[in-house]
Amino acid sequence: MGERKGQNKYYPPDFNPEKHGSLNRYHNSHPLRERARKLSQGILVIRFEMPYNIWCDGCKNHIGMGVRYNAEKKKVGNYYTTPIYRFRMKCHLCVNYIEMQTDPANCDYVIVSGASRKEERWDMEDNEQVLTTEHEKKEKLETDAMFRLEHGEADRSTLKKALPTLSHIQEAQNAWKDDFALNSMLRRHFRPMRTNRN
Incomplete structure (x- = not known):
């Protein structure tokens, strides 16, 4: 049934394709209907989703990210x-x-x-996150040997600072590495208890 929606249109007896061109022009309407009511002013009504949390200046209420509005869009x-x-x-x-x-x-x-925007942005350097290498920096690393040497030294010092944390994370991961063996051991431990209960 859905595939026929575009084909089954009612054409009135006085409809002339040479005179009217399309059904929209015949009915004096726009394909976007109510959304295009201000199109002559360059405004299109769209569904806008709030990109981040804000505070309304009128009522001082919080408006959360993802709340949708009918917004007038203008270039x-x-x-x-x-x-x-x-x-x-x-x-x-x-x-x-x-x-x-x-x-x-x-x-x-x-x-x-x-x-006004609810400030929830942070600087990646302050947050100690690894920054991506920019295109210019990447090119310089490939061509300039001295820059590569200095950059490598900075990378090594960053690695030395992060090494204790990384080794701690690695140890925690290794404890659960063989989950099949851990599961077998746990089942072996609980099996006698279950048979005694029955």
Whole structure:
């Protein structure tokens, strides 16, 4: 039945394909229906999902990441060739409007007005996470011998600092390495107890 949805359309007797072109033009409607009501102003209504936790400036309530809104999407500029879009939505708890826009330079969303971001970002270096090597750094490592030597020295010192933690993790992993033998030993231990109970 689903495959016939696109084929079975009612064409009224006064419909003329040369005059009207399509059923949408005949009915004076848009294929996107209500979502395209402000298309003449360059605004398309979309379903926007909150990318991170925010605080509404109007009612001071928390709005969680993943909450969905009907937002007005409008192109406001370009970052090189990537379009920058602005999203305007009404808070579901009050009458305040929240405006956000894309930030292609940092692969993020920026709050323009109506809310403030709940700060949950961290610096990878402060968090002692291993940073990925950038493309320029990778090229320099391949071509510059002195830079490779200095970088290797820094890597070795980082490894020395992390070695006790890594060895502790390795020992914990090795304790559960042969799970079949551990399971067999446990079953062997409980089997006599189970037979005594019966």
